[in-house]
Amino acid sequence: MFDIAGELHRWLAEGREFAVATVVAVGGSAPRDPGAALAVDSEGTAIGSVSGGCVEGAVYELCAQALTDGETRVERFGYSDEDAFAVGLTCGGIIDIMVTPVGVRAPAREVLRAALAALLRGEPGALARVVEGPAELLGGALFVHPDGSYEGGLGGAVELDRAAAGAAGTLLDAGRTGTVAVAASGAGRGSPRTESGEGAHCPGGPALFVETSVPPPRMIVFGAIDFAAALVRAGKFLGYHVTVCDARPVFATEARFPEADEIVVDWPHRYLRSTGTDARTVLCVLTHDAKFDVPLLQVALGLPVAFVGAMGSRRTHTDRERRLREAGVGERELARLRSPIGLDLGARTPEETALSIAAEIVATRRGGTGTPLTGSGTPIHHGDRNTPAAA
Known part of the structure; x- marks a missing residue:
């Protein structure tokens, strides 16, 4: 909700x-x-x-x-x-x-108020509600904070509330929304029952539907060029917190990137080493200059991020791969590099190019093929439907 x-x-x-x-x-x-x-x-x-x-x-x-x-x-x-x-x-x-x-007297009303208020303040948390189980538990809810504390309850034993909070905390740690089963005895942290969100079956204990609120995933765009400005807009549209990084202060300005959440003037590889990333982070390298690209990609390809893409022609890509191998980057890391970045849309303008890059990011995240749906016979929806839109 x-x-x-x-x-x-x-x-x-x-x-x-x-x-x-x-x-x-x-x-x-x-x-x-x-x-x-x-x-x-x-x-x-x-x-x-x-x-x-x-x-x-x-x-x-x-x-x-x-x-x-x-x-x-x-x-x-x-x-x-x-x-x-x-x-x-x-x-x-x-x-x-x-x-x-x-x-006005619903037990879950104050829990819901706390959850929505935290969300609107930008604070992470997980709202857990009983979706299947004993009739007396339906309507029960609790709101779990990142430190494991919680508000509300399921209407059963305290041990059950603690187990439910632990199970919800597990999904909160992963930034996922989904359904979990909690042991009837209330012991343990609870175990995720389904990753697909399909159906609901809970032998021996209640099933909880857990909605998580986490900060938006990061998109870091390296290279303050005109294509980057269009990609910033696409990234914001997809729900990312977008950072633009470039070592040249004359180009990395708020006037050129008014829609960016953050603008950093620093050498890209140095900034990437010092900033926080996670499994949802998207890295887009648009510098197509070896003195920036190679040290940056050495760092990027060693991080457990969701996407690493680099702009450039196929000739540039071949030269870039050669330089990266000479710098000691292994084949497994190189296989993660999406280059040339973007899907083949025939894009020419910065906006069209940004669309092709955004499309590849979505396809990578959702398991899509990038092929036209017309006549393809491939599923329209791929992968995990419980992943947040910008996860």
Whole structure:
């Protein structure tokens, strides 16, 4: 539900009663990822979306029903072979949706308030809610902070709350949204039950749907050129925190890159050694100058980041690989280098080139092939649907 955090926080501040429907699991060609939400207040006002239109009407009615009876429920929607006009996903996917009433006296109301407030302050955290288990636990929720402390509870034993907090903390550490099973005894940290988000089965203990809020992933663009300005805009559109780095102060200026989150004047390899990166970080080397490229890529290819790409012609790429081998970079590291950077779109302008680079980053992250969908027969959705859009 973090996609509608601002509106929900305002509703809480205004004292509104509402029900929120959250996608908790997907299968096949479902249109929205886990965490997508639609909320309806007691006056009938609706915000958000869970399916892009396919089942919004039916989910709206479920929210209205939850406001009336106060019950949390999970419903599955999928394509109906018998009646293509029945409520369902005509794209052929399946989604499980949890509908939770948030009345003025709902136990989860204050937990939800804390989670949304932290999110809007930019603080990381994980909101865990029972999606399957004993009836008395449905509607239970807790909000887990990075240090392992938590607010709220599931309505069961303290040991269960601690185990749930540990399981949610595991997903928070990885920056992932998904479903986890917690042992009925409450022992242990809990174990991730599914990485795909498909279905829900929890023998012996409750299943939790955990939504995580983490800082946006980083995109670091090396080389303050005109192509970099277009790539900064594309990176911001994709949800990255974008840094531009160049050793030349005359080019690395706020006037040239007004949409960048950060501009650094430093030698690229030196900056990369000193700054923080993680498994979601994207590195785009646009300098295409050996005195910058080679020492920078030596550092970059040794880091556990999501993507390393370098701009240049095929001739430049061949020369760059030769220089990197001479500098001691091994074949395994070189295999990680995406060069020339970008997909073959026939791009010419900076904007078109930025689009081709962004497309390759998305394809790499999601497991796409980069081939046209028309006539290809390849799945539209690849890989892990629980990964955050900018993870």
